[in-house]
Amino acid sequence: MTTSELQACLARLYVDDAFRELFLRWPEAALQGYELDPVEDRAVRGLDVAALRFFAASLRNKRVKRFRHAYPALFALGHPHVDRLAARYHQVCGDDGRLGIHEDILAFGRFIERCAAGDDILPPYVSDLARFERHYYAASAEVAPAVRPAGALDEESRPARHPGIRMVTFDHDVVAIEEAVTSGRKPSEEASAGGYPIVFRHRTPDAPHGMVRINTPTAAVVDACDGTRPMPAVVDHVRSRLGIADDLTTPVTETVIRLLDRGVLTPVPLDGSRDTAPAEVLVADWVHDESF
Amino acid sequence: MRASDPLARIPYLGSGLGYRRQIRDAIRAATDEIDFLEIVTEQFMGSTDKDGELAEICERFTVIPHGVGLSIGSAAPLDSDYLERVRRVSDRTGCPYYSEHLALTQVPGIDIGHLSPLWFTEPALACTIRNVRRVQDLLGKPLVLENVTYQFDIPEAQMSQAEFFGRLVDATDCGILLDVTNLHINSVNHHFDPIAFLAEMPVERIVQIHLAGGFWSDGILVDGHSEQVHPEVWELLAHLTGLVDLRGSILEHDDNFPDDPGVLFQQVARAREMISRGRARVQA
Numbered sequence: 401m402t403t404s405e406l407q408a409c410l411a412r413l414y415v416d417d418a419f420r421e422l423f424l425r426w427p428e429a430a431l432q433g434y435e436l437d438p439v440e441d442r443a444v445r446g447l448d449v450a451a452l453r454f455f456a457a458s459l460r461n462k463r464v465k466r467f468r469h470a471y472p473a474l475f476a477l478g479h480p481h482v483d484r485l486a487a488r489y490h491q492v493c494g495d496d497g498r499l500g501i502h503e504d505i506l507a508f509g510r511f512i513e514r515c516a517a518g519d520d521i522l523p524p525y526v527s528d529l530a531r532f533e534r535h536y537y538a539a540s541a542e543v544a545p546a547v548r549p550a551g552a553l554d555e556e557s558r559p560a561r562h563p564g565i566r567m568v569t570f571d572h573d574v575v576a577i578e579e580a581v582t583s584g585r586k587p588s589e590e591a592s593a594g595g596y597p598i599v600f601r602h603r604t605p606d607a608p609h610g611m612v613r614i615n616t617p618t619a620a621v622v623d624a625c626d627g628t629r630p631m632p633a634v635v636d637h638v639r640s641r642l643g644i645a646d647d648l649t650t651p652v653t654e655t656v657i658r659l660l661d662r663g664v665l666t667p668v669p670l671d672g673s674r675d676t677a678p679a680e681v682l683v684a685d686w687v688h689d690e691s692f
Numbered sequence: 693m694r695a696s697d698p699l700a701r702i703p704y705l706g707s708g709l710g711y712r713r714q715i716r717d718a719i720r721a722a723t724d725e726i727d728f729l730e731i732v733t734e735q736f737m738g739s740t741d742k743d744g745e746l747a748e749i750c751e752r753f754t755v756i757p758h759g760v761g762l763s764i765g766s767a768a769p770l771d772s773d774y775l776e777r778v779r780r781v782s783d784r785t786g787c788p789y790y791s792e793h794l795a796l797t798q799v800p801g802i803d804i805g806h807l808s809p810l811w812f813t814e815p816a817l818a819c820t821i822r823n824v825r826r827v828q829d830l831l832g833k834p835l836v837l838e839n840v841t842y843q844f845d846i847p848e849a850q851m852s853q854a855e856f857f858g859r860l861v862d863a864t865d866c867g868i869l870l871d872v873t874n875l876h877i878n879s880v881n882h883h884f885d886p887i888a889f890l891a892e893m894p895v896e897r898i899v900q901i902h903l904a905g906g907f908w909s910d911g912i913l914v915d916g917h918s919e920q921v922h923p924e925v926w927e928l929l930a931h932l933t934g935l936v937d938l939r940g941s942i943l944e945h946d947d948n949f950p951d952d953p954g955v956l957f958q959q960v961a962r963a964r965e966m967i968s969r970g971r972a973r974v975q976a
């Protein structure tokens with residue numbers, strides 16, 4: 401006997417509310433899933449119920465505290481359904497240890513995004529707000545290679561996003577919503593068909609993370625610069641995206657140069673550079689830069 | 693302690709602080725106040741981008757990595773990938789020992805997310821001995837295990853925690869990290885005499901201590917690592933320093949950071965005072 405079954409049963413009692421309640425109401429039903437010897441069986445049945453509940457609550461609070469830290473505006477809504485969903489995530493998406501804290505925080509955000517998008521309980525912008533905070537959190541916690549000084553544009557150029565740069569388009573003005581929510585004002589629920597593109601920059605070994613709102617034409621340029629298109633094709637792509645017949649060579653080239661200067665783009669895809677380094681958590685370094 | 697005892701080779705480390713990124717700058721500037729640092733292993737094993745930070749701290753301080761996810765009491769075998777990552781951090785710091793908790797944190801399919809108490813029985817002891825040997829063989833250095841706080845005992849135990857520790861250190865030559873605050877908290881929450889507990893413990897195997905401050909929640913004293921060290925903990929430490937030649941003390945402070953980090957350094961200094969005075973007495 402190695403106590404493996406007792407340990408498995410105890411761990412489940414600590415983290416699984418429904419299993420614990422079943423055990424407290426109908427121990428035979430709960431324990432029939434475990435091969436416990438009579439001493440182990442007595443040990444489990446002899447656990448201090450109040451202390452067991454206290455411990456379980458402390459585990460949930462510890463996990464949810466991380467989510468509160470990474471999604472401050474989401475929780476600042478003060479909406480009871482957010483707390484309900486957080487408790488549900490803790491139960492439904494149990495942590496098996498392979499996920500890691502960082503991935504758990506990201507997975508929580510995706511869970512909220514999907515739940516909020518499909519319900520009529522939370523305001524319509526909540527899914528976007530969670531997505532925004534997820535990307536902002538990822539930018540703060542995942543480290544990208546340092547921004548390299550950009551060379552000049554030439555015929556060889558196939559502009560690409562710099563490693564650690566993410567562009568995400570939201571239906572709602574999430575920056576305004578986040579500001580309103582965290583300062584206790586009621587946010588606008590309006591959505592825009594064109595969307596609100598935001599560029600997130602992951603932190604690097606020598607620079608903090610950040611984000612900047614961009615306009616739709618700039619977003620079309622960033623989108624076109626995927627590292628496969630030479631400049632004339634970038635211009636064409638932007639024209640078709642924006643539905644403009646005029647020659648856009650000059651404004652698109654100017655925009656690309658500006659984005660190169662700001663480290664959003666590189667003249668050519670950086671060989672061997674990964675998008676971001678493997679994730680690790682840096683919750684403590686949470687800084688809300690409004691721009692970069 | 694035998695001459696061949698691996699613990700005998702551990703040097704005197706002095707008094708230090710748990711490295712927390714919230715107070716990184718204050719720590720960097722406090723090489724005079726801090727003799728050594730304790731890092732949380734898991735914060736440095738996710739990716740190589742932490743290597744620079746780790747190298748920088750190791751350049752300034754002696755660093756002891758302290759893990760939270762080993763689950764040394766697991767009946768299931770320890771996770772090999774995890775152990776490899778522990779070894780990498782252990783090697784990079786060049787630490788004279790590696791510290792962890794006498795606890796269960798994982799079973800197959802569930803990460804408990806916190807330290808949970810062991811069942812103090814023969815089978816659990818056998819699993820823990822097997823695991824400690826494996827870790828020490830892999831790391832090539834002693835494992836030093838910490839007493840944890842617990843909300844409840846697991847009933848039907850076959851021995852006390854102190855006896856469990858005693859038989860574990862006998863079988864493996866591992867060391868003990870006595871968290872004096874955890875001992876105080878457990879003695880309060882579970883109504884026992886901490887001095888009597890120490891009398892049963894193999895105190896000669898205590899290598900290092902932890903000090904911290906907790907808070908009350910629903911009638912339970914919680915090891916929050918968020919307050920100043922309790923007066924009762926200093927008293928316990930005074931008792932302990934009369935018994936054993938401690939190699940090091942770490943102040944753990946993770947939350948509710950004081951505006952003035954000097955508040956932490958004063959406690960570090962007080963611990964240094966006490967353990968160095970105790971050393972002189974014990975060695976005499």
Ligand SMILES: [Fe+2]
Pocket residue numbers: 838871874902944
């Ligand atoms: Fe501790």
